[in-house]
Amino acid sequence: MTELPKPSDLPRHVAIIMDGNGRWARKRLLPREAGHVAGVGAVRDTVRAASDIGLENLTLFAFSSENWKRPKTEVGALMGLFRAYFKSDMDELVARGVRVRIIGHRGRVATDIGGMIEDAERRTLDNKGLNLTFAFDYGAQEEIANAARELARAARDGRLDPETITPELFATRLFTSALPEPDLIIRTSGEHRLSNFLLWQSAYAELLFLDTLWPDFGREALMDALECFAQRERRFGALNSEAVA
Numbered sequence: 497m498t499e500l501p502k503p504s505d506l507p508r509h510v511a512i513i514m515d516g517n518g519r520w521a522r523k524r525l526l527p528r529e530a531g532h533v534a535g536v537g538a539v540r541d542t543v544r545a546a547s548d549i550g551l552e553n554l555t556l557f558a559f560s561s562e563n564w565k566r567p568k569t570e571v572g573a574l575m576g577l578f579r580a581y582f583k584s585d586m587d588e589l590v591a592r593g594v595r596v597r598i599i600g601h602r603g604r605v606a607t608d609i610g611g612m613i614e615d616a617e618r619r620t621l622d623n624k625g626l627n628l629t630f631a632f633d634y635g636a637q638e639e640i641a642n643a644a645r646e647l648a649r650a651a652r653d654g655r656l657d658p659e660t661i662t663p664e665l666f667a668t669r670l671f672t673s674a675l676p677e678p679d680l681i682i683r684t685s686g687e688h689r690l691s692n693f694l695l696w697q698s699a700y701a702e703l704l705f706l707d708t709l710w711p712d713f714g715r716e717a718l719m720d721a722l723e724c725f726a727q728r729e730r731r732f733g734a735l736n737s738e739a740v741a
């Protein structure tokens with residue numbers, strides 16, 4: 497059993513690209529949907545572990561703005577699982593003091609899902625435990641373009657001086673404005689890419705690419721990832737103390 501690193505070595509914000517459900521299913525000669533069902537189990541296990549550990553922020557990439565390109569049946573199955581997860585797990589999340597947020601386009605999902613999202617956010621608004629954010633119908637380029645459009649409108653209407661636009665101001669227009677930037681981004685399944693996830697916010701994130709397929713991820717894998725993060729040396733463009741001395 498991996499031991500938890502000391503609190504000062506823990507990331508404030510872990511974000512995960514949950515990939516590999518389809519390959520997990522194929523290895524077992526099961527339909528892709530079965531991989532997604534197993535993936536929900538990994539979400540549950542990971543969220544419980546993050547909440548038990550006392551992690552501040554966990555963001556999970558659940559459905560990308562590009563995932564609409566998948567066959568209708570698969571998209572339908574993913575939407576169904578999203579619904580089922582919120583129905584079955586909301587009470588536990590509330591009991592754990594988890595604050596739920598969903599980042600993404602919103603306008604394209606079914607109305608009942610939109611309602612569930614609003615309900616989950618409202619029910620957990622005052623919770624002070626884990627900040628759990630699902631990126632759902634999320635695409636980082638779209639998010640950045642939205643922010644730029646908002647600022648451009650404000651400038652056009654005379655509410656904003658373009659000269660005052662800084663990275664900090666820009667970040668207040670992103671979906672993640674309430675969250676610190678991710679310190680650690682994990683991607684499962686062996687793919688080495690971000691697939692349009694948190695492109696702005698990942699500027700100085702530590703990246704961890706694991707061969708584990710998402711349904712096999714959980715408490716132990718999260719602990720291992722935290723241990724690995726604790727070994728990383730972050731410099732943010734400066735020099736570490738040894739190099740300066």
Ligand code: IPE
Binds near residue numbers: 516519558559563
């Ligand atoms: C991740 O697993 C789930 C979503 C993207 C919604 P995939 O469905 O992408 O699984 P692979 O990559 O085909 O194995």
Ligand code: IPE
Binds near residue numbers: 557559560687691
């Ligand atoms: C990224 O996985 C999106 C999610 C995990 C929700 P994909 O499986 O969609 O990414 P690509 O297509 O391999 O880049």
Ligand code: MG
Binds near residue numbers: 515516517
């Ligand atoms: Mg994939």
